[in-house]
Amino acid sequence: KAGVTQTPRYLIKTRGQQVTLSCSPISGHRSVSWYQQTPGQGLQFLFEYFSETQRNKGNFPGRFSGRQFSNSRSEMNVSTLELGDSALYLCASSSPGRGGTDTQYFGPGTRLTVL
Amino acid sequence: AQSVAQPEDQVNVAEGNPLTVKCTYSVSGNPYLFWYVQYPNRGLQFLLKYITGDNLVKGSYGFEAEFNKSQTSFHLKKPSALVSDSALYFCAVSLGGYQKVTFGIGTKLQVIP
Numbered sequence: 001k002a003g004v005t006q007t008p009r010y011l012i013k014t015r016g017q018q019v020t021l022s023c024s025p026i027s028g029h030r031s032v033s034w035y036q037q038t039p040g041q042g043l044q045f046l047f048e049y050f051s052e053t054q055r056n057k058g059n060f061p062g063r064f065s066g067r068q069f070s071n072s073r074s075e076m077n078v079s080t081l082e083l084g085d086s087a088l089y090l091c092a093s094s095s096p097g098r099g100g101t102d103t104q105y106f107g108p109g110t111r112l113t114v115l
Numbered sequence: 116a117q118s119v120a121q122p123e124d125q126v127n128v129a130e131g132n133p134l135t136v137k138c139t140y141s142v143s144g145n146p147y148l149f150w151y152v153q154y155p156n157r158g159l160q161f162l163l164k165y166i167t168g169d170n171l172v173k174g175s176y177g178f179e180a181e182f183n184k185s186q187t188s189f190h191l192k193k194p195s196a197l198v199s200d201s202a203l204y205f206c207a208v209s210l211g212g213y214q215k216v217t218f219g220i221g222t223k224l225q226v227i228p
Contacts, residue, residue, distance in 0.1 A: 004158070033215075033216070035218075042205075042218060042219070042220040042221055043159075043205065043218040043221070045215050045216065045217065045218075048215060056215040058215070090158055090159065092158075092159075103149070103161050103164060104149075104159075104161070104216065105161065106151075106158035106159040106160070107158050108156075108157060108158045109157075109158050
């Protein structure tokens with residue numbers, strides 16, 4: 001099976017712009033989670049989608065949003081970019097087994113730099 | 116609220132020696148515990164998980180971890196370290212049942228030739 005893919009891999013934006021990142025999960029996986037990784041804060045959970053519905057949300061401002069399509073592909077959007085949004089954005093997909101949360105498989109990430 | 120602590124920012128070990136990367140957790144319920152590894156400029160790779168059953172869990176690349184409920188720990192171990200094991204290691208916890216996963220801050224493992 002193909003792994004989780006994320007596009008683009010690298011992105012440079014300026015403050016105030018908006019950005020959309022894309023994630024294609026492993027075929028058959030219906031859960032997609034997004035994380036922000038920075039050297040100072042580590043991995044922080046953004047949100048998780050399952051069957052086009054946001055199921056969990058982290059503590060990020062409303063500038064961060066996401067959605068999931070019927071084919072399980074997911075996008076996240078950041079509006080009004082700030083310098084502090086510079087980070088590696090990771091997407092993970094999983095196929096919850098009996099009882100719920102199963103192993104998450106991560107994509108390579110999108111490196112966002114805000115100038 | 117659930118949390119994960121990885122008390123060591125960095126662990127140095129000589130090649131061939133046993134290694135341990137520490138993790139403690141806090142959840143109000145039965146934990147699902149995970150270890151992931153991240154190589155430079157890459158996403159995270161799954162190593163192993165504990166859901167239920169035997170407290171000693173074996174995973175990829177010769178790694179294993181022991182679940183200790185009384186100490187709320189889930190330390191990662193390997194009997195003989197390789198230089199190629201040098202990477203960033205993350206411990207994670209969730210409550211299962213579609214609950215979100217919380218990651219530790221990560222521990223950098225440096226294996227010295």
